[in-house]
Amino acid sequence: MSHPLLAPLQLGLNALRTEPGTTAAFCRLARAQDALLAALPPRYGEVLMGLLDRLESSALFSEESCSFSQRDLLDSLQLWLDKASAQLAG
Secondary structure, three states: OOOHHHHHHHHHHHHHHHOHHHHHHHHHHHHOOHHHHHHOOHHHHHHHHHHHHHHHHHHOOOOOOOOOOHHHHHHHHHHHHHHHHHHHHO
């Protein structure tokens, strides 16, 4: 089970996978997770912000014209959530 601080992001990521048009809302949600980011080492925040920047950029282009896959970014966000969960549990 993931940490309660991660629940909003996990729900948002699950929604983003089914509704790609919600990228901006997910990024706003993720950037507003001050309590979560305060509970994690600073590097987690840096990595998350980088992923969100790339996700926002990818939403501006079609999959073919973008230099990175949105699916890969979503997978990277899931990996970030998994590692953050382990860090918070540790």
